[in-house]
Amino acid sequence: MNPVIETILQHRSIRRFKEKKLDREKIEMIVKSAQAASTSSFIQAYSIIGVTNQAKKDKLAELAGNQAYVAANGHFFVFCADLHRHKVIGEMEKENLDESIESTEKFMVALIDAALAAQNAALAAESMGLGICYIGGIRNDLKGVKELLKTPEYVVPLFGLAVGYPDQETDLKPRLPLEHVYMENEYQQDRQKFEEQLKDYNETTSDYYRERTGGKRADTWTGQMAGMLGRKSRMYMKEFIEEQHLNKK
Incomplete structure (x- = not known):
């Protein structure tokens, strides 16, 4: 088994980190690794916001459901679906791209691009001995996240990625066969x-x-899933996405 596959198969979420910040070299290497991911038609429809301001991290932790590890980690990344730059491209090139940019297809491209980039970032971090935890909880209140991070229209913060030096040992969670x-x-x-x-x-x-x-x-897995899916959550999402002029056509 080669080291890459070994790193992938040893993945587990880390929710407690040492009080040690990532240095600039590691942050940039993680971002460069994210950028190396495949991207549909070279569109690169995502952006990554690194949150270093502690007050903002504390607020994000609150918005995400009071998850302490959103505030206490080595570095916190927020991955965004981003077609704002493509709106700007249309204006630069004097082309009306709105119908394409606002389509469901291009929204899916932005989601997929961001997810691929994030998984590259996660693997890069884990290959350096760091721990990671994806944070979908920021979608509990995207209006609050949008205001905090000052994201423009055509941008949707999708999830966070807490990265840091692990301060706990966790077990591998069994996946579906x-x-x-x-x-x-x-x-x-x-x-x-x-x-x-x-x-x-x-x-x-x-x-x-x-x-x-x-x-x-x-717990059984089917019991967990039935309980989780039976509780309606984030039902505002369609309206919020359309307010950003995405997924409209």
Whole structure:
């Protein structure tokens, strides 16, 4: 197994970091690694905001649901879907690009570009011995995040990435079995087999939580997902996105 694959397979979320900031060299290397990710048609429809101001980090932690590790880490990145620069490009080139920029397709391109860049950044950080944790909680209040980070129209902050020197040991969380995720030639339509795989995975996750908590938890994955998806959250999102002139067509 080569070092890259080993790093990927050892991924786990870190939520407690040492009080040590990342130096400029590491920050720039992480960003350059993000920029090296694939991008659809060279559009590069994302931006990364590094939050160094402690008051802003504290506020982001509050907006994200009072997650302490948003405020206490080595560096905090916010990945944004960004078609603002492409709006500017249209004005520079005297072309009306609004119909294209405001389409669902280009919004999807921006989301995918940002996600690919972020995963490159995460892998680069972990390869340097740093820990990371993605923070989707900033979407709890994107209006507040937008005001705090002063993002213009055509820009949507998608998620944060807390990076730092780990101050905890965490276990690898078991993923779905490969045969449930990877299919060849067509989507698996055998419902009985599909449910059997989920039930097997439920046993795996229950064992994981039971061991991790000394028997205090024994959650199944399907139970977790049903509970989480049964609670409506961030239902304002469609309206917010359209207010940024994205995903309108």
